[in-house]
Amino acid sequence: MDQSTPHKPNRWRRFSQWDERPLRLDNFAVDDPENGFSAMNGANDPQPDIEVKNGRIVVMDGVGVADFDMIDMFIARHHLDVATVVETMAMPSAEIARMLVDMNVPRTDLVKLAHGLTPAKLAEVVAQLTAMELSFAYSKMRARKTPGNQGHVTNAKDDPLQLVADAATAVAFGFDEIETTMRVSRNAWSNALACCVGAAVGRWGTLFQCSSEEAEELQIGMAGFSSYAETVSVYGTEKAFIDGDDTPWSKAFLTSAYASRGIKMRCTSGAAAELLMGFHEKKSLLYLEARCLCMQRAMGAQGTQNGGIDGAPLAASIAGGVRELMAENLLAVWLDLECASGNDARSSESEIRIGAKILPYLISGSDFICSGFGTILKYDNSFNASLFNGEELEEFLVLQRDFEADGGLAPVDEARILDVRSRAVDALAAVFEELDLGSPTEHMKNSVVAASGSDETESYMPRDVALISDKIKTRGITVVDVIKALAKRGFNQEAEHLLSLVKLRVSGDYLQTSAIIRNGRVISAINDANDYSGPGSGYQLSEQRREEIINIRDQLTRDAVLHKEKTFQTLETTQITYTKVTDAERGERDDEVVIGISPAFGLKLFRTTGDHPLSQVLAELMAGIKAKGLRPRIVRFHHTADTSFLGLSAASLSGSGIGIGIQAKGTAVIHHIDRLPHNNLELFSNAPITRLEHYRKFGENAGDYAKGILPEPVVVPTRGEALGARFHARVALIYAIETSLTEDEKLPEEIDVQFAGEK
Amino acid sequence: MDDEKLEAQDYPLAEMRRDLVRGRRGKSLDQLDLAAVENGDVVMEDLKITARALELQAKIARTGNREKLAENFERGAELVEVPQDYLMEIYELLRPGRARDKHVLEKVAENLRATYNANHMARFIEEAAEVYEARGLFASRF
Numbered sequence: 045m046d047q048s049t050p051h052k053p054n055r056w057r058r059f060s061q062w063d064e065r066p067l068r069l070d071n072f073a074v075d076d077p078e079n080g081f082s083a084m085n086g087a088n089d090p091q092p093d094i095e096v097k098n099g100r101i102v103v104m105d106g107v108g109v110a111d112f113d114m115i116d117m118f119i120a121r122h123h124l125d126v127a128t129v130v131e132t133m134a135m136p137s138a139e140i141a142r143m144l145v146d147m148n149v150p151r152t153d154l155v156k157l158a159h160g161l162t163p164a165k166l167a168e169v170v171a172q173l174t175a176m177e178l179s180f181a182y183s184k185m186r187a188r189k190t191p192g193n194q195g196h197v198t199n200a201k202d203d204p205l206q207l208v209a210d211a212a213t214a215v216a217f218g219f220d221e222i223e224t225t226m227r228v229s230r231n232a233w234s235n236a237l238a239c240c241v242g243a244a245v246g247r248w249g250t251l252f253q254c255s256s257e258e259a260e261e262l263q264i265g266m267a268g269f270s271s272y273a274e275t276v277s278v279y280g281t282e283k284a285f286i287d288g289d290d291t292p293w294s295k296a297f298l299t300s301a302y303a304s305r306g307i308k309m310r311c312t313s314g315a316a317a318e319l320l321m322g323f324h325e326k327k328s329l330l331y332l333e334a335r336c337l338c339m340q341r342a343m344g345a346q347g348t349q350n351g352g353i354d355g356a357p358l359a360a361s362i363a364g365g366v367r368e369l370m371a372e373n374l375l376a377v378w379l380d381l382e383c384a385s386g387n388d389a390r391s392s393e394s395e396i397r398i399g400a401k402i403l404p405y406l407i408s409g410s411d412f413i414c415s416g417f418g419t420i421l422k423y424d425n426s427f428n429a430s431l432f433n434g435e436e437l438e439e440f441l442v443l444q445r446d447f448e449a450d451g452g453l454a455p456v457d458e459a460r461i462l463d464v465r466s467r468a469v470d471a472l473a474a475v476f477e478e479l480d481l482g483s484p485t486e487h488m489k490n491s492v493v494a495a496s497g498s499d500e501t502e503s504y505m506p507r508d509v510a511l512i513s514d515k516i517k518t519r520g521i522t523v524v525d526v527i528k529a530l531a532k533r534g535f536n537q538e539a540e541h542l543l544s545l546v547k548l549r550v551s552g553d554y555l556q557t558s559a560i561i562r563n564g565r566v567i568s569a570i571n572d573a574n575d576y577s578g579p580g581s582g583y584q585l586s587e588q589r590r591e592e593i594i595n596i597r598d599q600l601t602r603d604a605v606l607h608k609e610k611t612f613q614t615l616e617t618t619q620i621t622y623t624k625v626t627d628a629e630r631g632e633r634d635d636e637v638v639i640g641i642s643p644a645f646g647l648k649l650f651r652t653t654g655d656h657p658l659s660q661v662l663a664e665l666m667a668g669i670k671a672k673g674l675r676p677r678i679v680r681f682h683h684t685a686d687t688s689f690l691g692l693s694a695a696s697l698s699g700s701g702i703g704i705g706i707q708a709k710g711t712a713v714i715h716h717i718d719r720l721p722h723n724n725l726e727l728f729s730n731a732p733i734t735r736l737e738h739y740r741k742f743g744e745n746a747g748d749y750a751k752g753i754l755p756e757p758v759v760v761p762t763r764g765e766a767l768g769a770r771f772h773a774r775v776a777l778i779y780a781i782e783t784s785l786t787e788d789e790k791l792p793e794e795i796d797v798q799f800a801g802e803k
Numbered sequence: 804m805d806d807e808k809l810e811a812q813d814y815p816l817a818e819m820r821r822d823l824v825r826g827r828r829g830k831s832l833d834q835l836d837l838a839a840v841e842n843g844d845v846v847m848e849d850l851k852i853t854a855r856a857l858e859l860q861a862k863i864a865r866t867g868n869r870e871k872l873a874e875n876f877e878r879g880a881e882l883v884e885v886p887q888d889y890l891m892e893i894y895e896l897l898r899p900g901r902a903r904d905k906h907v908l909e910k911v912a913e914n915l916r917a918t919y920n921a922n923h924m925a926r927f928i929e930e931a932a933e934v935y936e937a938r939g940l941f942a943s944r945f
């Protein structure tokens with residue numbers, strides 16, 4: 045470097061590091077209401093108002109009846125209650141906003157109020173709530189009490205064997221609904237058959253949908269394969285709606301058509317759809333979504349899938365966009381719609397943004413926390429990657445455990461997963477054989493059972509699937525044929541499960557708002573109504589449900605930690621012996637350094653948290669001291685297990701006044717007789733990353749201090765590991781063993797240490 | 804329509820009022836078992852919803868103050884007997900630009916009323932025809 049011409053920095057290098065983080069792959073867009081980029085304050089968002097003449101609405105949200113577009117017409121005729129609308133609209137928005145977060149105002153009162161509020165008014169009310177208030181209000185206003193979840197089951201090859209195995213796996217984790225779609229649209233029938241068999245493995249009640257073209261989706265439903273639909277999309281501007289090739293009336297017709305076939309359905313809408321489609325009318329995300337939701341209630345749909353959906357990543361690029369998504373979900377439940385609350389399309393590359401996005405929903409609960417949790421790996425998701433995916437499913441389970449929050453899922457052990465996957469592929473193979481659709485080999489089945497994703501399978505390819513799918517369709521195979529095939533081949537349980545699912549449509553109970561199946565029963569907003577009215581009310585985790593949620597795999601127990609120490613003990617007894625010589629006294633020689641070992645050191649505990657055998661650690665400390673020409677003395681203390689006091693006690697028995705204190709877990713300190721307990725010379729506090737060479741140097745430094753030399757302190761380099769997260773649970777269990785062995789009055793012991801191979 | 808009185812406690816009907824639930828060919832829920840499927844006594848037709856079930860669900864919906872949902876169930880009840888092809892044909896005609904004038908939709912409404920006694924749905928389609936005309940939605944799109 046040229047010292048004479050100082051280099052003027054042109055950048056703080058932290059920015060370069062930030063540039064490399066996944067976050068910087070995300071787009072962020074400036075507020076630009078003129079071009080539709082505004083979460084809640086669109087350039088053309090109308091002021092809420094209403095005018096009724098002769099029992100007819102003549103002005104709504106600043107538009108006269110003569111200028112109503114088709115959406116205005118639909119809302120004015122079918123959403124608004126003309127009898128109450130004038131009075132309700134006269135209420136100040138701030139007052140209604142307060143009611144939403146007031147636990148003393150019942151949900152039912154607020155739902156009634158919503159029937160007299162226009163889209164602009166609804167939007168104005170929820171826009172007044174902070175993110176926390178939105179989350180709280182959502183928790184109070186959602187229709188069904190028990191929360192649930194929905195997952196995607198797809199793969200990159202449309203392989204039916206993988207679909208059946210992955211569907212069964214999703215069912216095992218607890219998804220209330222699973223949803224598939226195809227890479228190749230003609231594969232729809234094969235996907236549907238495979239998923240509906242998978243959904244019948246292990247338990248019954250998981251509803252299933254096959255997202256495809258409207259007419260085909262309804263036909264697949266009529267053949268009994270699928271039990272719900274949610275592709276009935278609704279848009280907030282007339283032009284976007286028409287570009288989507290529908291009108292409120294055509295969608296309402298489809299809604300009734302699904303009812304007439306006994307198939308559960310919900311609509312789809314969500315922020316930024318109109319912005320993506322280029323017809324936003326300079327209106328905000330929230331206002332346009334309010335229009336969508338009023339229409340959905342007016343159509344008589346029982347529910348909605350909203351909260352961004354495909355537009356979520358665009359919404360998340362806008363300031364306040366994530367808060368807006370929460371606000372639109374609140375609007376949905378306020379309008380008494382079942383809400384599959386988005387958390388669907390992956391809205392960021394940043395895992396921190398992902399975790400933050402899900403949390404409010406997890407703790408407030410939702411009819412379906414995700415309207416598409418990727419139960420499969422990201423690359424297998426034919427809807428595109430979800431907010432959470434197969435890769436991150438365990439993180440979701442742990443978040444449930446952290447917050448004791450029911451996200452609808454629960455951990456499943458490895459043996460059970462293997463079991464349901466094997467059972468699933470066998471069941472589908474039987475159906476394929478019975479219905480002459482194919483005969484998958486053992487090799488195909490095994491490759492699928494073990495596979496995490498389709499890259500690992502040697503099974504059906506999309507072209508094979510197209511032929512299977514065509515056969516199912518053209519031969520008019522129905523769910524009854526599948527049930528028969530299962531029963532004939534001994535899969536009676538799966539046959540019963542599938543029959544139970546199809547029988548749901550005979551009574552139509554599951555067409556009511558927010559219906560899911562739990563333990564063989566339909567629960568919905570009717571018989572499981574959210575009755576939140578303050579702490580202790582609403583949904584509460586039962587003791588049994590809590591047990592299911594918290595039992596993630598590989599939890600530490602005291603017994604397991606002790607058992608592990610036992611195996612170390614066997615190794616250590618061949619390496620070292622500790623023999624008490626006498627009670628320890630203050631030494632006279634100024635060339636000695638006392639190493640004070642803790643009560644359990646080498647007796648009950650045998651390795652540091654850095655996984656080094658204590659015999660080796662002690663050998664290195666001693667070698668370091670000896671290398672400086674000094675003499676190590678080993679003293680075992682019984683009155684304390686604390687590092688500082690071990691060190692100070694050792695120093696006070698040391699002729700040189702220098703002592704080392706070391707705990708069995710490897711934490712060590714160099715102390716001087718004249719120092720205060722916590723004012724030591726050197727400390728190794730991060731035992732898990734402390735290596736043998738560090739202990740060696742530590743011994744050498746103790747020797748230097750004894751000789752009156754100031755050495756370079758030993759610095760154990762850290763790379764920022766979350767050491768507490770990695771080790772503290774084990775440390776606490778180990779340290780409790782140390783402290784349980786302490787005895788206040790017991791004197792220190794002079795220890796003779798004999799290493800294997802030494803005389 | 805029947806005059807069966809229902810309360811929220813009657814829900815789920817398949818549990819609380821099994822007596823009211825019948826398949827399309829009159830079978831009770833208990834008769835719709837696996838053995839019957841295996842020996843061919845139960846076919847797809849038995850597993851379809853009936854207009855009556857939808858009317859009963861409309862009543863249940865009203866106990867929860869869900870008028871719009873109830874109306875949808877009632878429109879659905881009117882479509883139960885409409886064949887699939889005709890159902891999809893009507894849906895197609897309701898999409899923008901498919902019907903070229905309101906008479907096409909009015910004819911559909913008339914037929915629904917005459918053939919299936921689908922009064923609510925017919926009224927709904929007539930309303931669509933009126934709105935489509937006002938908003939120019941009969942213009943060709945492809």
